[in-house]
Amino acid sequence: MTFQLFCKWIESSTLGAGVKNSIWIFPVVESIHILAIVLLAFTAAMIDLRLLGVGFLRRRPVAEVARQLTPWMWRAIVLLILTGIALFSSEAASKCYDSQAFYIKMALIAVAIVNAAIAGAIIRRHADEWDSRRSAPFGAKMMAVVSLVAWAGVVFAGRGIAYF
Numbered sequence: 623m624t625f626q627l628f629c630k631w632i633e634s635s636t637l638g639a640g641v642k643n644s645i646w647i648f649p650v651v652e653s654i655h656i657l658a659i660v661l662l663a664f665t666a667a668m669i670d671l672r673l674l675g676v677g678f679l680r681r682r683p684v685a686e687v688a689r690q691l692t693p694w695m696w697r698a699i700v701l702l703i704l705t706g707i708a709l710f711s712s713e714a715a716s717k718c719y720d721s722q723a724f725y726i727k728m729a730l731i732a733v734a735i736v737n738a739a740i741a742g743a744i745i746r747r748h749a750d751e752w753d754s755r756r757s758a759p760f761g762a763k764m765m766a767v768v769s770l771v772a773w774a775g776v777v778f779a780g781r782g783i784a785y786f
């Protein structure tokens with residue numbers, strides 16, 4: 623099955639047609655999508671800024687900040703993927719298939735999620751050592767920059783789906 627045929631199938635499916643033909647489901651789902659973006663943006667940015675040694679959590683141990691915020695970051699990502707699939711299903715063939723912004727967004731989401739998974743594993747193993755040294759190593763700071771840039775790119779591309 624080609625991606626184009628998949629898009630036509632999912633848009634005519636019970637899910638796609640249900641979201642598309644309802645006057646309130648799409649706006650409600652997109653509002654939940656946006657609230658999940660706020661939760662993701664807050665949790666990811668607070669962890670990244672802590673790794674960079676800036677922000678109002680800069681004196682808190684990295685291990686503590688990551689332990690408290692990482693579960694909420696992943697809950698936001700799961701909620702974004704679930705609501706995103708519902709939004710996508712309603713306009714897969716009629717909008718997303720021909721939208722460059724959609725493909726850019728999916729690629730950036732893949733980069734951001736792989737980066738978050740690797741960074742999470744490294745933080746769990748080494749954060750205590752960094753806290754005793756009072757600074758995260760260069761590699762961890764670079765992963766924080768990749769995270770900030772990739773998630774910001776996802777938001778711009780997400781908004782761009784309506785335009786290109």
Ligand code: HEM
Nearest residue numbers: 652659699702703706707709710731776777780781783784
């Ligand atoms: C995981 C992180 C994600 C972020 C940060 C994100 C961000 C966004 C943003 C900022 C918008 C525009 C909202 C608006 O202007 O009202 C949006 C809309 C949308 N997103 Fe996502 N999204 C994510 C995941 C997904 C996924 C996984 C999918 C699909 C599988 C998806 C599909 C869509 C669709 C179809 C729209 C509506 C576009 C439109 O018709 O205007 N999103 N998203």
